[in-house]
Amino acid sequence: MMIETQRLSKRYGREPAVDEVTFSIRRGEIVGFLGPNGAGKTTTMRMLTGYLPPTSGTAAVAGHDVVSESLEVRRRVGYLPETTPLYPELTVREYLEFIGGLRGLAGARLAAGIERSVESCGLRKVFGKGIGELSKGYRQRVGIGQAILHDPDLLILDEPTSGLDPSQVVEVRDLVSSLGKEKTVILSTHVLSEVQAVCSRVLIISAGRIVADGGITELRATHAQASELTLLVKAADDADLRARLGALPGVRSVHAEPAGVGFIRARVAAAEDLREPVFRLAVSSGWTLLELSQPASSLEEIFLKLTGGGKSI
Amino acid sequence: MSSVRVILRKELLTYFNSPIAYVFLTVFLILSGWLFSSGMFLRGEASVSTFIEIAPLLFLFFIPSITMRLFSEELSRGTFEVLATLPVRDGEIVLGKFLAAATLLASALAATLVFPVSVSFAGDVDGGRTLASYGGLGLMGLAFLSMGAFASSVTQREILAFIVGFLIMMAFFLAGKFTVFFPPAVSAVLDFIGVDSHIGNISRGVVDTRDVIYFLTLTGFFLYLTAYSLGSRRWK
Incomplete structure (x- = not known):
């Protein structure tokens, strides 16, 4: 089991952002977290990466508790936060060396890691350029490159395609699909077609709870009208x-x-x-x-039904 | 420890890839050069004392300007989230960044060594006392840097980090100056807390381990607070 959570909850003040969420993800799955904005996707991901501690409940990544064995968890996870934070004053090379160094890579292993990231994310052309000069699509690739530098078992990508133009979206999706052949990937999105295109399984989250969990065809069958x-x-x-x-x-x-x-x-x-x-x-x-x-209901319909209307999709 | 080195290296790259370091060094050197030359030509003293006396005041403005971005920038850009999910301890992040700021300050101070050296051609400079003064300035600089780092860790707005850092340093700077207005019991405490008495000893050429320990304790305390404040952001 790559990820196991038990009644995982996070409250900000009294407001529950994530409310007793229990799920498990097997090695090798590509799972889409789907939900409207503010449903608790980012908070769940932050708890899995060890950035935010849960208010109650537990989560384990590859058998390591995210709170008590945070460093072990962080070693195994590659994470791209929602807004793709980068340092514009560094070059791509400097940035990857920085992240690799903090991942404990050095010498030949660092070079191999950087080579893999550059190769799989198509960064060769911009390797020596300042991050500040790059287009949004390239920045996103640098962000993903950073996340796979240490060849992690688990890749957590928070809205990896938001803000990209359609051709960049396709590129990033292809990249995620190819990474998903070897790794467990969790990605969050509020774009339904993305889940259909990339994921083998979908968790629909609404108001901090999981309202549906399953393969896409399976979900269609159960929620088919x-x-x-x-x-x-x-x-x-x-x-x-x-x-x-x-x-x-x-x-x-x-x-x-x-x-x-x-x-x-x-x-x-x-x-x-x-x-x-x-x-x-x-x-x-x-x-x-x-x-x-008997027309199968589209993911859109299931989504709207489960998240209680078309508030924001 | 290698994480500290990686962070130190990246911070130095950031300082020197952008104008911050150059602007800082230039302005600092011009001001301190003016202080030196005014002491030398106006008062005819071949000493660094004018500079040493004014330096704490310079530090009040210069140090927050180099520490304000340390954490605020990472917090506002969101890069702290990446940093915090790498297998690195908060303490290592704090130490790496602190050492980078200290390197910048040390290079500024080292550059001002030109002045006492040139003064020594014009007259006799008390070498031991000058060295002690520089040592004292360095120690005070470390303490102020740690205060600035702490200020930067509490807010994601750099300008606020500057002001908070300035105010903390100001408090320690002024504490020793108003001792006459307080009853002896209070003034003794204030005198001990403030940097004045400690820097005064050192700049007279008296290196007392108690003063050294004072500055190092202050530095350690604020660095600890910085790491604590970064950690507590997660627990909100």
């Missing part, structure tokens, strides 16, 4: 079809309209999965069923 079915039927009488469908137990409403000569398109809203009964009904009524589908 079993309620909606669309079908295309070859039948003559749409009133008859409407009546028969409406008579099925569990159906809330039926909306049917002719779709070309002899075809009827119908939308059925129901409380449960009605694909089987609808199919049997079609067979027994002698309808030719051309289409029967």
Whole structure:
């Protein structure tokens, strides 16, 4: 287990920022922390990196407690904070040497670490340049380069793509995906497509609590609106079809309209999965069923449902 | 200890990659040069005493200007979050930064050695006393630097760090100056707390271990406070 938390909480004054969060992350997963701004993503990450101590509960990284064995945890984690803080007066080289030195790397190991960062983050072109002169995309890469310098087991990236232009976003995502082949990665985001593009698992956080946890397909399945079915039927009488469908137990409403000569398109809203009964009904009524589908709900819908509306996404 | 060295190196890079160090050194040298030459030509003294007497006052303004950015800058830029999540102790961060500021101050003081050396061509300079004076200034400088470092650790605004640092140094600077207004019991304490009596001894050429210990204790105390204040930011 790479990360294990038990009822992890952080309160600022009385206000809980993170409220009894329990989860575990296996080695090799790429996990997305998804949630609206202020949901507690950053606070959770800060507790995992040992920057903020929890108010109550525990968290362990690779079996080391984040409070009592903070130095051990910090050695194993690469962390990129939300705003990508860097020193504009240093060059990329000076900065990486500085971080590497504080990571305890020296000589050949430092050179190898820097080489790896430069290689995987594409920093060769700007290696000798001052950080202050770099574009936002390059700064983000320097930030990630800094985080992987010591080849950490766990990479924690707080909103690694915020503020980047679309092509830079794609670059950073590709970088994260390729890093995720060898490492455990946690990234936070409020961009849903990012989670779909990069992560194997998503934790949706809202108001300091985890409201959903699972693989993306899994989440879609569990939160799919079993309620909606669309079908295309070859039948003559749409009133008859409407009546028969409406008579099925569990159906809330039926909306049917002719779709070309002899075809009827119908939308059925129901409380449960009605694909089987609808199919049997079609067979027994002698309808030719051309289409029967249950649209999977998008991550956006799940997200909005779980975080209580579209306050800020 | 290697972390301290890495931080020291980066801080020196920062000082010397930006105009801070050069502006500081230039202004400090011009002012102290003026103090030297006025003592030499106006009063006809071949001594460094004018400089030594005024130096604490110079320190009040110069030291906060080099210490104000030490932590405030990291806190306001957010780079402290990176630093604090590296496998480095707060004490090592404090020590590295303190040593960098001390190096800058030491280079400024070393550059002013030109003055007593040139004065020595014009007349006899008491070498031992001059050295003692420089030693005393250095010790006081360390104590003031540690106060400035502490001030910088409590706020992310550099200008506030300057003012807080200035006020702390001012308190220690003035404590020994108003002893006449207080009853003997209080004034003895004030006299001991203030830097005046201690720097006075040293600049007269009397190196008393008690004065040395005074300055080093003060330095250690404020460096400890600095590390404590950085640590306590996390517990809020």
